Amino acid sequence: MPELTGLPALPNHADAAVYRILDANLDRAREGLRVIEEWCRFGLNNSAQTEQLKHLRQTLAQWHAPELRLCRDTPGDPGTALTHSQEAERTNVTAVLQANFCRVQEALRALEEYGKLYRDDLAAGSKAMRYQVYALESEILGGHRLQRLRQGLTYLVTSPCDRLLPIVEAALQGGIALVQYRDKDTDDYLRLELAQKLKDLCHRYGALFLINDRVDLALAVEADGVHLGQTDLPVFTARQLLGNQRIIGRSTTSPDEMQRAIAEGADYIGVGPVYTTPTKPGKAAAGLDYVRYAAEHATVPWYAIGGINTENLSEVLQTGAERVAVVRALIEAENPTLIAQYFAAQTNHRRAFHTVAASTG
Numbered sequence: 001m002p003e004l005t006g007l008p009a010l011p012n013h014a015d016a017a018v019y020r021i022l023d024a025n026l027d028r029a030r031e032g033l034r035v036i037e038e039w040c041r042f043g044l045n046n047s048a049q050t051e052q053l054k055h056l057r058q059t060l061a062q063w064h065a066p067e068l069r070l071c072r073d074t075p076g077d078p079g080t081a082l083t084h085s086q087e088a089e090r091t092n093v094t095a096v097l098q099a100n101f102c103r104v105q106e107a108l109r110a111l112e113e114y115g116k117l118y119r120d121d122l123a124a125g126s127k128a129m130r131y132q133v134y135a136l137e138s139e140i141l142g143g144h145r146l147q148r149l150r151q152g153l154t155y156l157v158t159s160p161c162d163r164l165l166p167i168v169e170a171a172l173q174g175g176i177a178l179v180q181y182r183d184k185d186t187d188d189y190l191r192l193e194l195a196q197k198l199k200d201l202c203h204r205y206g207a208l209f210l211i212n213d214r215v216d217l218a219l220a221v222e223a224d225g226v227h228l229g230q231t232d233l234p235v236f237t238a239r240q241l242l243g244n245q246r247i248i249g250r251s252t253t254s255p256d257e258m259q260r261a262i263a264e265g266a267d268y269i270g271v272g273p274v275y276t277t278p279t280k281p282g283k284a285a286a287g288l289d290y291v292r293y294a295a296e297h298a299t300v301p302w303y304a305i306g307g308i309n310t311e312n313l314s315e316v317l318q319t320g321a322e323r324v325a326v327v328r329a330l331i332e333a334e335n336p337t338l339i340a341q342y343f344a345a346q347t348n349h350r351r352a353f354h355t356v357a358a359s360t361g
């Protein structure tokens with residue numbers, strides 16, 4: 001590589017390729033940062049994050065030396081014609097943010113590796129910046145996760161079936177806000193593969209993705225959180241492993257369990273079984289009385305679960321539930337999109353009713 005003092009001599013072919021890589025990735029990283037910055041500024045009104053992102057962009061601009069721009073050959077770059085089908089599929093802010101964090105991190109990694117052939121400070125700086133971007137990602141999307149949990153009213157818990165991915169996608173198209181991957185019997189390598197696919201699918205639709213029982217699997221696929229029952233890991237242990245940015249849900253069947261789960265720091269609770277259900281054989285129903293208790297006492301988001309379907313939904317909502325979780329009602333539905341739309345419409349309607357009731361005292 002030429003000495004970078006004053007105007008450089010024209011680089012040879014290999015060096016020119018490295019310059020082009022650096023030029024393209026400096027642009028890519030800055031563009032991605034700008035997209036995220038706009039959300040911090042106008043969406044979150046967060047001046048500290050906005051400033052931090054602006055500073056990162058300005059640092060990248062300082063590294064973007066004229067000799068790198070001089071090597072640019074946009075018409076001769078075969079990459080400019082390629083677009084990924086998922087680029088056209090962003091359906092909400094979370095998907096936009098996720099895609100742009102990913103883009104910035106990839107660009108910084110390329111700058112770090114190819115920067116070693118150019119300037120040590122660019123390589124080391126890109127590495128340090130990548131870690132800052134990871135931290136920002138979990139701050140912004142982590143906070144965002146809890147916000148989305150508060151907004152989410154409908155929850156699909158999966159059970160093993162042949163067409164799981166298309167069924168989940170159909171439910172997501174109908175507006176399901178959270179999906180939990182629950183499979184007690186499959187081998188771990190298959191679980192891992194399916195969990196990864198389900199996570200990608202959920203994130204394409206802006207839905208939260210959680211894993212039943214397994215903190216290790218949740219970490220492995222970078223799920224949004226985990227759901228733990230009374231005999232699974234304690235919330236405290238899961239929190240140590242998952243940190244504050246991921247969601248931890250806890251099943252509860254009685255007021256005592258509810259109060260303990262809240263005290264332990266669960267982000268949401270399952271309230272059930274409302275009705276006996278073949279999905280959880282042998283577990284006695286906690287009934288509508290417990291739903292009523294939750295409506296009066298729960299201080300975290302809570303999902304009524306167990307035997308809920310389109311026929312008894314209104315009874316559950318009238319008893320005070322705003323959020324519901326179901327397995328069979330969606331997994332076994334002839335048309336999961338229609339059923340999901342029905343659940344979404346009814347729960348939204350109920351929330352609007354509660355909001356008006358609260359504001360009029």
Ligand SMILES: Cc1ncc(COP(=O)(O)OP(=O)(O)O)c(N)n1
Pocket residue numbers: 155157180182212213227228229230231232249250251252269270271303305325
């Ligand atoms: C939303 C939600 N609520 C309750 C449960 C049940 O969890 P658990 O008691 O651990 O039983 P299993 O699902 O592990 O059989 C849940 N999964 N999701």
Ligand SMILES: Cc1nc(C(=O)O)sc1CCOP(=O)(O)O
Pocket residue numbers: 157251252270271272273274277278279280305306307308325326327328329
């Ligand atoms: C997984 C699960 N947990 C429950 C609890 O009350 O803790 S009830 C349940 C199964 C819910 O399935 P379906 O919607 O098919 O009745």
Ligand SMILES: [Mg+2]
Pocket residue numbers: 212213227228229230232
């Ligand atoms: Mg469990």
